[in-house]
Amino acid sequence: METNLATIEKELMKETDPVVKGAMALVVSTVAEKEIAASELNLINDLIKKVKETFEPIKQKARAAWQEAVDQRRRPLGRR
Amino acid sequence: MAGGSRSAKETIRQKIGAFDLEMKRLREEEERKALEEQQRLIEAQIAEAQKMIDDILGKTADIDETIELINMELKRDDLTEVERQKLETQLELSHAIKENNQEKVEELHARAAEPIFISPTLRPAVPDTKVKGASTRFELVPQVVNKVTLIKAVANGTVPDTVLDVNMGALKKYVNMMKRAIPGVTYTEQAVVSGRGR
Numbered sequence: 001m002e003t004n005l006a007t008i009e010k011e012l013m014k015e016t017d018p019v020v021k022g023a024m025a026l027v028v029s030t031v032a033e034k035e036i037a038a039s040e041l042n043l044i045n046d047l048i049k050k051v052k053e054t055f056e057p058i059k060q061k062a063r064a065a066w067q068e069a070v071d072q073r074r075r076p077l078g079r080r
Numbered sequence: 081m082a083g084g085s086r087s088a089k090e091t092i093r094q095k096i097g098a099f100d101l102e103m104k105r106l107r108e109e110e111e112r113k114a115l116e117e118q119q120r121l122i123e124a125q126i127a128e129a130q131k132m133i134d135d136i137l138g139k140t141a142d143i144d145e146t147i148e149l150i151n152m153e154l155k156r157d158d159l160t161e162v163e164r165q166k167l168e169t170q171l172e173l174s175h176a177i178k179e180n181n182q183e184k185v186e187e188l189h190a191r192a193a194e195p196i197f198i199s200p201t202l203r204p205a206v207p208d209t210k211v212k213g214a215s216t217r218f219e220l221v222p223q224v225v226n227k228v229t230l231i232k233a234v235a236n237g238t239v240p241d242t243v244l245d246v247n248m249g250a251l252k253k254y255v256n257m258m259k260r261a262i263p264g265v266t267y268t269e270q271a272v273v274s275g276r277g278r
Binding site: 016017019020023024026027028029031033034035037038039040041042044045047048051 | 084085086087088089091092093095096098099100207209211212213214
């Protein structure tokens with residue numbers, strides 16, 4: 001699982017890193033530069049969506065396991 | 081990981097926002113200057129029109145002759161909108177004097193004293209900065225510089241009380257320290273029991 005996560009993270013970083021670096025270096029002082037910034041913004045939005053979609057099933061699986069542990073602990077302890 | 085993307089997104093939004101805000105400021109500045117310039121021109125035209133009227137009135141004391149001279153001036157093609165308005169008012173005034181209509185004379189004198197309205201013709205010098213894929217709206221960010229003044233405004237109803245929040249933690253601390261009634265506040269008493277934690 002850990003190796004898988006590390007691989008996924010590495011792959012995503014390869015995609016996001018140059019975009020993030022490019023975004024940080026952007027200068028917006030003309031309408032043309034604003035157009036470039038707007039398209040960068042949309043690109044980043046797509047990347048954020050991709051990252052979320054990649055991790056969502058992993059998160060759900062981990063959360064279900066956590067919930068199961070919490071429920072099992074709650075049975076002998078009782079609800080607070 | 082997405083933190084990098086998120087902060088990049090925020091950085092770009094800030095850069096676009098700063099640019100749009102600066103462009104808005106420049107546009108407003110240009111508009112203000114253009115309006116001032118237009119106002120200056122109108123005032124010059126009013127002075128010119130008044131001079132034209134004074135010249136006519138100086139030429140003759142006869143009301144019929146005055147009306148004729150004004151009508152002649154009104155036929156000119158090179159009159160500005162301001163000059164035309166001024167001359168037309170003067171013409172109406174001369175007719176009212178001729179008809180000995182005192183009420184209308186007074187009304188026209190009052191109208192002549194009013195500022196002349198010419199709709200502004202603004203040519204924006206700063207271009208529109210709208211681009212596809214990013215929209216910007218401008219909002220005001222409040223900062224409380226005098227809390228008591230704001231509270232007074234809420235008290236007299238000029239500002240809704242929804243803008244104020246009571247700091248319940250500070251209020252609880254205060255009532256427990258002072259142990260006395262506070263206007264607008266009621267309270268119940270509860271027992272707080274402590275035991276050794278494990």
